[in-house]
Amino acid sequence: xxxxxxxxxxxxxxxxxxxxxxxxxxxxxxxxxxxxxxxxxxxxxxxxxxxxxxxxxxxxxxxxxxxxxxxxxxxxxxxxxxxxxxxxxxxxxxxxxxxxxxxxxxxxxxxxxxxxxxxxxxxxxxxxxxxxxxxxxxxxxxxxxxxxxxxxxxxxxxxxxxxxxxxxxxxxxxxxxxxxxxxxxxxxxxxxxxxxxxxxxxxxxxxxxxxxxxxxxxxxxxxxxxxxxxxxxxxxxxxxxxxxxxxxxxxxxxxxxxxxxxxxxxxxxxxxxxxxxxxxxxxxxxxxxxxxxxxxxxxxxxxxxxxxxxxxxxxxxxxxxxxxxxxxxxxxxxxxxxxxxxxxxxxxxxxxxxxxxxxxxxxxxxxxxxxxxxxxxxxxxxxxxxxxxxxxxxxxxxxxxxxxxxxxxxxxxxxxxxxxxxxxxxxxxxxxxxxxxxxxxxxxxxxxxx
Amino acid sequence: xxxxxxxxxxxxxxxxxxxxxxxxxxxxxxxxxxxxxxxxxxxxxxxxxxxxxxxxxxxxxxxxxxxxxxxxxxxxxxxxxxxxxxxxxxxxxxxxxxxxxxxxxxxxxxxxxxxxxxxxxxxxxxxxxxxxxxxxxxxxxxxxxxxxxxxxxxxxxxxxxxxxxxxxxxxxxxxxxxxxxxxxxxxxxxxxxxxxxxxxxxxxxxxxxxxxxxxxxxxxxxxxxxxxxxxxxxxxxxxxxxxxxxxxxxxxxxx
Numbered sequence: 133x134x135x136x137x138x139x140x141x142x143x144x145x146x147x148x149x150x151x152x153x154x155x156x157x158x159x160x161x162x163x164x165x166x167x168x169x170x171x172x173x174x175x176x177x178x179x180x181x182x183x184x185x186x187x188x189x190x191x192x193x194x195x196x197x198x199x200x201x202x203x204x205x206x207x208x209x210x211x212x213x214x215x216x217x218x219x220x221x222x223x224x225x226x227x228x229x230x231x232x233x234x235x236x237x238x239x240x241x242x243x244x245x246x247x248x249x250x251x252x253x254x255x256x257x258x259x260x261x262x263x264x265x266x267x268x269x270x271x272x273x274x275x276x277x278x279x280x281x282x283x284x285x286x287x288x289x290x291x292x293x294x295x296x297x298x299x300x301x302x303x304x305x306x307x308x309x310x311x312x313x314x315x316x317x318x319x320x321x322x323x324x325x326x327x328x329x330x331x332x333x334x335x336x337x338x339x340x341x342x343x344x345x346x347x348x349x350x351x352x353x354x355x356x357x358x359x360x361x362x363x364x365x366x367x368x369x370x371x372x373x374x375x376x377x378x379x380x381x382x383x384x385x386x387x388x389x390x391x392x393x394x395x396x397x398x399x400x401x402x403x404x405x406x407x408x409x410x411x412x413x414x415x416x417x418x419x420x421x422x423x424x425x426x427x428x429x430x431x432x433x434x435x436x437x438x439x440x441x442x443x444x445x446x447x448x449x450x451x452x453x454x455x456x457x458x459x460x461x462x463x464x465x466x467x468x469x470x471x472x473x474x475x476x477x478x479x480x481x482x483x484x485x486x487x488x489x490x491x492x493x494x495x496x497x498x499x500x501x502x503x504x505x506x507x508x509x510x511x512x513x514x515x516x517x518x519x520x521x522x523x524x525x526x527x528x529x530x531x532x533x534x535x536x537x538x539x540x541x542x543x544x545x546x547x548x549x550x551x552x553x554x555x556x557x558x559x560x561x562x563x564x565x566x567x568x569x570x571x572x573x574x575x576x577x578x579x580x581x582x
Numbered sequence: 583x584x585x586x587x588x589x590x591x592x593x594x595x596x597x598x599x600x601x602x603x604x605x606x607x608x609x610x611x612x613x614x615x616x617x618x619x620x621x622x623x624x625x626x627x628x629x630x631x632x633x634x635x636x637x638x639x640x641x642x643x644x645x646x647x648x649x650x651x652x653x654x655x656x657x658x659x660x661x662x663x664x665x666x667x668x669x670x671x672x673x674x675x676x677x678x679x680x681x682x683x684x685x686x687x688x689x690x691x692x693x694x695x696x697x698x699x700x701x702x703x704x705x706x707x708x709x710x711x712x713x714x715x716x717x718x719x720x721x722x723x724x725x726x727x728x729x730x731x732x733x734x735x736x737x738x739x740x741x742x743x744x745x746x747x748x749x750x751x752x753x754x755x756x757x758x759x760x761x762x763x764x765x766x767x768x769x770x771x772x773x774x775x776x777x778x779x780x781x782x783x784x785x786x787x788x789x790x791x792x793x794x795x796x797x798x799x800x801x802x803x804x805x806x807x808x809x810x811x812x813x814x815x816x817x818x819x820x821x822x823x824x825x826x827x828x829x830x831x832x833x834x835x836x837x
Binding site: 144145148149152153155156157169170172173174175176177183184185186187188189190191192193194197198233236237239240241242397416417419510 | 692693715716717718719720721722728730746748749750751752753771793797799800801803804805806807808809810811812813814815816817818819821822823831833
């Protein structure tokens with residue numbers, strides 16, 4: 133077993149410290165996607181919306197016990213802290229230790245479930261067998277019905293992934309880097325093909341399972357919360373357009389639930405990588421860029437946008453100063469203003485300041501009577517952005533509003549964007565330095581004009 | 583002349599007041615106020631309500647039958663708040679529900695000020711309850727009972743009775759509300775119950791097992807290790823996890 137490599141003497145506290153520290157760069161900590169009541173024989177249940185249980189010092193939510201099974205690794209991915217050529221403390225859990233930690237944390241309401249990833253011990257199959265043994269025990273011996281998210285290791289046998297899929301709620305294979313070329317450069321032991329293979333496998337197995345469930349309601353469920361993946365942003369020179377296209381095709385062709393973006397935190401000094409992070413000297417994680425990607429990701433998933441509408445070859449990076457939706461609207465002023473009482477739902481979704489909820493409310497409310505700007509405010513429309521793009525009963529909110537690119541850009545900028553705290557933690561100077569490449573000539577002009 | 587029904591702040595008191603007000607004054611000018619915080623006004627008649635269980639049962643049924651299950655839960659949650667006008671707002675909602683075509687849709691009439699108030703109160707209570715579902719921490723006392731202590735602004739305990747019963751069906755657990763001196767108690771394989779007017783024996787709740795100390799220590803270690811130093815952001819952390827919750831969460835204690 134894994135423990136004999138390390139010596140069983142290492143206290144559990146040390147192991148947990150090392151193996152959670154090593155797992156922290158994985159973004160996904162969601163416990164969403166599946167609703168399951170407890171069956172009364174054990175412990176646990178799941179809520180579709182997911183539940184956070186704490187928030188760490190970096191403001192990220194702690195929902196699952198996020199750990200590596202082991203940080204031993206035979207691979208040498210350049211960006212990874214656990215690569216085989218790094219001299220770091222190594223540790224491995226035993227399946228029993230992981231079970232005990234999960235159950236004892238869970239019953240104290242510390243966590244929503246387990247997120248189990250791993251370095252590669254001996255071989256992908258050997259490691260995944262250990263992971264399978266762990267979650268089998270958790271499900272069958274402890275009757276644990278909370279959330280389990282398992283990372284699949286590229287190169288694992290198909291049959292093993294299938295077995296795990298029937299025990300886990302969510303599976304994910306990390307895409308790591310947006311292009312095959314970058315992957316070759318930074319993760320010499322991984323190929324695009326053996327990352328996509330398990331992804332496809334899970335997708336197909338989920339589709340088969342759906343048919344089984346239609347026939348037999350009590351058939352075991354395969355990865356009921358779907359699969360996700362993550363990409364590292366900023367370690368390689370891909371532009372936002374490439375990244376967004378990759379995300380889009382993952383949603384369309386692989387039916388993924390979520391694509392996560394992880395601003396690269398430089399932990400290794402390597403000629404192939406950006407400079408190592410040291411306070412004040414650059415190398416800060418590109419947080420604004422990560423934020424813009426998430427905004428665009430939402431536009432793809434909930435607002436019926438397509439990647440090529442938001443960015444293109446000539447304009448391959450996001451605007452630093454405007455969010456992608458405002459940016460799109462300003463480039464397509466010929467489609468505005470939109471009449472609230474007549475516009476199609478799809479068009480309402482594209483108006484800056486109108487979200488999915490408020491668009492639905494508008495559609496509902498206008499059946500009862502004419503909607504006015506006052507009503508919009510109550511429905512949660514952000515008028516300081518929406519006024520430039522909407523009319524109610526044929527009238528703009530203020531007669532002084534002009535449909536003019538410079539005018540609107542200037543006003544949107546002075547209205548300000550409420551960036552999440554995760555981005556504003558940095559000073560403006562740091563942001564602009566690091567996100568230089570995202571500057572478009574138009575945004576420069578608008579600053580000058582403002 | 584306006585009739586104002588006076589009751590105590592208990593659930594039973596409010597339900598009894600709703601019963602009386604509904605029975606006698608549903609078509610007249612009327613309101614409900616709390617005995618201990620009423621501001622007397624001119625041209626009002628004040629009537630003290632006789633509080634009885636049966637009245638509560640009747641009002642409960644009235645609301646469920648005529649306004650539907652959804653509206654019932656909205657109203658129930660609003661009444662768990664500490665707002666001085668909560669009973670009066672609910673009364674006005676019940677009354678206004680009669681004036682619309684489909685009473686079951688009353689909670690959708692958000693332009694009605696009473697509905698808006700009930701909606702707002704319900705949201706406040708439900709939001710706080712949700713935060714406690716996230717942030718409640720149990721510790722294992724000697725004898726294996728899981729114990730948690732919280733200080734909520736609203737009477738949220740009953741909101742998550744079902745949640746934790748479903749989650750920990752085989753455990754004995756109890757959650758103590760310091761603010762309102764109430765206890766939510768669950769015995770293995772049984773339905774939860776709520777007990778009011780409880781004082782806790784501090785000494786008893788401090789007696790934890792060695793195993794408890796070990797896992798608390800492990801959790802604190804995990805909590806520190808999982809944060810990425812390069813992304814440290816206390817403001818963001820505080821937005822999601824306000825300071826008032828932290829005094830009952832072990833990960834914010836000294837290590």
